[in-house]
Amino acid sequence: MKRAALIFIFFLGIISFFSDFTHEGARSIYGPYLNILGASAFVVALAAGLGEFIGQALRIFTGIIADKTKKYWTMMILGYSLNLLAIPLLAFVQPSIWWVAVVLILVERIGKAVRAPAKSALTSFTAPHLGAGKAFAINEALDQFGAFLGPLVVFFMISSQSGDALSRYQMSFLLLGIFAIVTLIILFVARLKYPNPDQFEAPKLKPKELTKDKQFWIYMLAISFLAMGFIDYPILAFHMDSSGLVNVIYIPLFYAIAMGVDAIAALIFGHLFDKKGLYSLIFAISIALFSTPVIFLFGDIYFIILGIVLWGIGMGAQESILKAVIANLVSKEKRATGYGIFSSVFGLFWFIGSMIIGFAYERSILFIVIFSVTMEVLSIITLFVLMSHQKKQLNEA
Template sequence: MPNNKVRNKAFTFLLLMGIVSLLADMTYESARSLIGPYLLFLGASASVLGFVFGLGEFIGYTFRLVFGFVVDKTKNYWLFTILGYSINLIAIPLLAIVPPNGWIWAAILIICERFGKAVRAPAKTTLVSFAAKRVGTGKGFGFVEVLDQIGAMLGPLFLFFIMQWKESAGTHAQYQWAFASLAVPAVLTLIVLFIARAIFPKAEKFELTDKKTNITSQKLKFKEIKPILLYIIAIGLLAMGMADFPLMAFHIETNKVIDVKYITLIYMIVMGVDGLSAFIFGNLYDKKGAMTLLISAIIGLLFAPLVFVSTNLTSIVIGLILWGVLLGAMESVALAYIADNVEVAYRGRILGIYYTFYGITWFVGSWLMGILYNVNPVYVAIFSIVILLSAIIVLWRQIKINKQ
């Protein structure tokens, strides 16, 4: 098959998976713009919120190690992608039926949603990595991430109008309608996913491989992946220093900076920044490599003091924009780097290891930030700066080692 034809097919596949990501983000990422204030409304504290979201991320990332190994072993990429999306997306509309003061039930659904993402993430990321190499790894992942973030922008805007529409019905009814309405993009996600599966049942054929490489080999060679472990540690530190948006939304709502329905619009703006950042840094990665993540980490270094030390709307929005820049770069560059430096035979497992460490560090960071916030929000800012500086140092060291 001519290279141009393969490239065009790869792009079509990435477009379909990007649409899947767009619709899925309309469902669960937009829900995250409201979950912080929702838990506050249901009676949860900042420390509880930090623990719940930290635990959710921990479970959501740790189980990716398990499913990464299973995916590598079985090669059932589509099975786990579809199964994971199904669990992931069903949990969100069910938040609509949580009773008043039922924050425990909401917490269970939040954790279930994260577990669903754990089931599908290694398989879906591996599928995308096959086609991404045909168009440029950074560009491929960046393109999917842009569509992903368009969904993350449209979802909060959709929720804003729902909450505006139901404003007279009371706060609880607003939340119920908001979460119930997300069943629509959830169903559409699964429909597009099945279409992609029907058109590209063997997406692994896109993979660019060395003819000398044994693609079916299952043996994980530590010496071949050792250089990437330092990179994974740096990403983990970045995750630890990144506050959850629900905690930042909790801060906005607690201090009554703006009405709760406008938080969804702020989240929309931040997700737009996230998507633009993913596209820019994804393209830059194809030219500059890991250095692009170091640049984004420096840009995002001061997001926490701008958000947590102040109750000024302008300061908070600037801090959230910096947070979005770093998050977008992490989401595109980190995965592109792994796809470029790990063979397909054990890519799922390395992704599993990456996601697990990422989840552990995110959990520890989120939980500690929730506790620190209850003491004094300033401590959250100090903690974030120290951890992000540590990540920058490790990244710099990793880049120097690669140049040797």
């Protein structure tokens, strides 16, 4: 069974590889592309924040649907189709209708909302055989390897083509459409090979009710602070472009670097999580919180690179450890719902944080730094509270 679970995780990882190659390659140029189309800094922040909010908030509903129906594969096929096929359509947007690009970016995020809880639940079902940290780390590493190569290919596409910037960006979106089709083909093959992956994990006799699970809600508070303070890449990309610190053609390359760091960090921190638990998450946040002051306060390319590396570490921890914690806190029967709530809470506070940061950008860079670091510190404090509660519960058992 362990071997079958491992092969299944690699199957999901390959799907994630091609999926992230596609949508992270696209996301690496969302900020500059909207800028070229004529959107303002606030619109870029709105697209990033609202996209994450919608893409995360809907997961509470898609998670419940996945748990109720057990149609995990159906949710994934529908979600991946929306998530990926919106990207090549961006190639046809013109400056006169720049708002269509914003709509397509939101559709891409909605697609991820449809498939994400089901995919996370399927990944978590292998935890009894592989360990929650390892299961999510393997998936995240392959995921981020694609997220590393996608922006890299986009960078070479943009830098090697002749013509104006708009046409180069649009050609990149069309190329990414090929990888979107490849992803969907592999997804259908996986569905045929593993029709009932939920059988990897046996059901619990007395699953906890999420509404009465104090530890789960303390954890939700911790990730709320984390989400508010963690700045999305389109905002970082807009800053690098508008400040003149980085030539616009190198911005996808910087994103590729971040995704490479993300993949390595996910493996390291996923392994640490199975051994050290929440200490590994606290350690990762403690490192990543320095990314904001390094990127925004030092007008130097080397500090930008350092900040991007720190940001990548934070992303790696988010995508592996945050989900692994849910696998340990929530029973199998409510796992997709748990992931849906988790994602909705995370998305809501990411949206709030993005709006605050977008509004403050043209007013006070220092405020952005103070706000971001403060939120991350509050997240760390809340995680210590959760650990204290867990220890108290173990002592009472």
